[in-house]
Amino acid sequence: MDKIIWxxxxxxxxxxxxxxxxxxxxxxxxALLASQAIGLSKANNLLKSEDVLSTLNCLKKLGVKVVLKxxxxxxLGNGLNSFKYKKNLVLNTGNSGTLARLxxxxxxxxxxxxxxxxxxxxxxxxxxxxxEPLKKFGANFYPKNKxxxxxxxxxxxxxxxxxxxxxxxxxxxxxxxxxxxxxxxGITKIIAKKSxxxxxxxxxxxxxxxxxxxxxxxxxxxxxxxxxxxxxxxxIPSDISSSAFFIxxxxxxxxxxxxxxxxxxxETRAGSIIILNKMGAxxxxxxxxxxxxxxxxxxxxxxxxxxxxxxxPTKYNTSxxxxxxxxxxxxxxxxxVSYFSNLSELNQKESQRLKLGxxxxxxxxxxxxxxxxxxxxxxxPNLNLNLNKNYVIxxxxxxxxxxxxxxxxxxxxxxxxxxxxxxxxKTSFPSFLKLIKYLGGKYIQ
Ligand code: S3P
Numbered sequence: 001m002d003k004i005i006w007x008x009x010x011x012x013x014x015x016x017x018x019x020x021x022x023x024x025x026x027x028x029x030x031a032l033l034a035s036q037a038i039g040l041s042k043a044n045n046l047l048k049s050e051d052v053l054s055t056l057n058c059l060k061k062l063g064v065k066v067v068l069k070x071x072x073x074x075x076l077g078n079g080l081n082s083f084k085y086k087k088n089l090v091l092n093t094g095n096s097g098t099l100a101r102l103x104x105x106x107x108x109x110x111x112x113x114x115x116x117x118x119x120x121x122x123x124x125x126x127x128x129x130x131x132e133p134l135k136k137f138g139a140n141f142y143p144k145n146k147x148x149x150x151x152x153x154x155x156x157x158x159x160x161x162x163x164x165x166x167x168x169x170x171x172x173x174x175x176x177x178x179x180x181x182x183x184x185x186g187i188t189k190i191i192a193k194k195s196x197x198x199x200x201x202x203x204x205x206x207x208x209x210x211x212x213x214x215x216x217x218x219x220x221x222x223x224x225x226x227x228x229x230x231x232x233x234x235x236i237p238s239d240i241s242s243s244a245f246f247i248x249x250x251x252x253x254x255x256x257x258x259x260x261x262x263x264x265x266x267e268t269r270a271g272s273i274i275i276l277n278k279m280g281a282x283x284x285x286x287x288x289x290x291x292x293x294x295x296x297x298x299x300x301x302x303x304x305x306x307x308x309x310x311x312x313p314t315k316y317n318t319s320x321x322x323x324x325x326x327x328x329x330x331x332x333x334x335x336x337v338s339y340f341s342n343l344s345e346l347n348q349k350e351s352q353r354l355k356l357g358x359x360x361x362x363x364x365x366x367x368x369x370x371x372x373x374x375x376x377x378x379x380x381p382n383l384n385l386n387l388n389k390n391y392v393i394x395x396x397x398x399x400x401x402x403x404x405x406x407x408x409x410x411x412x413x414x415x416x417x418x419x420x421x422x423x424x425x426k427t428s429f430p431s432f433l434k435l436i437k438y439l440g441g442k443y444i445q
Pocket of ligand 1: 024025026097098169170171172173175196321322345
């Protein structure tokens with residue numbers, strides 16, 4: 001169902017503290033690893049979004065006991081490769097690339113063909129990136145030569161460890177190989193372009209044999225198969241990718257202050273903060289602490305007096321990969337011409353974000369120059385003074401981050417906005433609109 005919101009007023013100044021929804025990457029990884037452990041694992045503050053609920057539903061269909069309560073979730077694992085299911089199983093991974101690409105790694109011993117499906121957006125996304133390494137382990141995929149969902153996987157009892165060079169900077173591909181490695185006797189070796197490292201941190205915490213060497217922009221990872229994984233109790237912190245929309249809201253609005261509590265600021269995820277600070281923001285991490293190998297802090301942000309362009313160093317790309325839409329919006333209201341490159345992966349997300357992000361900026365009168373992998377944004381600090389038209393956002397594959405970027409644009413730049421598919425936020429950040437309201441943002445539903 002298409003739910004629409006209308007925004008016709010900019011947000012007034014605010015001075016508040018908020019808690020955004022929990023980290024999606026950690027929530028999905030917790031559930032998948034808990035299903036492979038022996039014994040009862042418990043998570044507090046598991047993100048209750050559609051992507052995580054799809055994860056729990058897939059696990060239930062694979063015979064895993066899952067109990068979801070108001071503030072916690074329990075999973076009773078029976079160990080590696082202990083899924084129990086009948087023939088003709090279909091697993092619906094919904095909108096979640098992370099779920100689909102990580103879950104199939106746990107199915108590479110399955111004796112029967114399992115069908116993996118996803119929604120319209122996920123069914124357009126590339127799976128060759130995980131089919132290729134998983135085939136090397138010995139898994140089988142059908143139909144042959146198909147690289148998108150729906151796909152069938154059938155496992156193999158005679159798996160071999162692999163050596164693989166992951167060149168995209170994809171944490172999903174890296175994590176897929178790391179999970180598959182648990183099932184393949186021997187040592188799997190991965191050379192991976194640096195990307196979010198939650199799986200590595202969880203492996204260390206769980207004493208799963210892993211060796212990691214860092215070399216410039218690469219991680220050299222060795223994983224040894226491990227049969228008895230211990231249960232994992234975890235308090236999931238808040239998501240920096242969700243926080244980024246409220247950081248941008250505050251930067252782009254006037255005389256406001258915001259504290260976002262208890263956010264996972266892992267440096268492999270925090271590139272957006274470095275980029276925005278280089279553009280003139282003064283975002284600070286306070287009350288820093290460590291939790292089971294992750295770093296957590298409260299984020300303090302103020303409205304920006306002036307923002308300037310950036311030639312964004314590509315070394316920050318993977319650590320800001322989910323935040324570029326909102327960074328583009330900030331660049332649109334900054335002084336000078338910003339340039340972002342090596343970002344072809346952005347067009348492989350829930351929607352073609354490089355293309356669509358550029359289209360939305362053009363719609364509000366911001367000039368851009370777009371290629372397959374780069375964008376130049378001709379910023380205008382007076383952008384908000386010129387916006388007085390009607391703007392409609394639709395047909396964007398229900399990409400949650402396009403919806404949130406558009407909402408932030410509407411609340412800070414002015415004009416009359418009609419934004420379709422507000423239900424899209426349910427995949428990652430169900431409380432988004434409630435928090436907007438709490439800060440004083442007005443929208444009609
Ligand atoms: C994720 C990895 C990233 C990111 C996605 C979550 C993860 O995808 O965009 O939202 O949890 O591993 P890629 O691995 O495709 O870069």
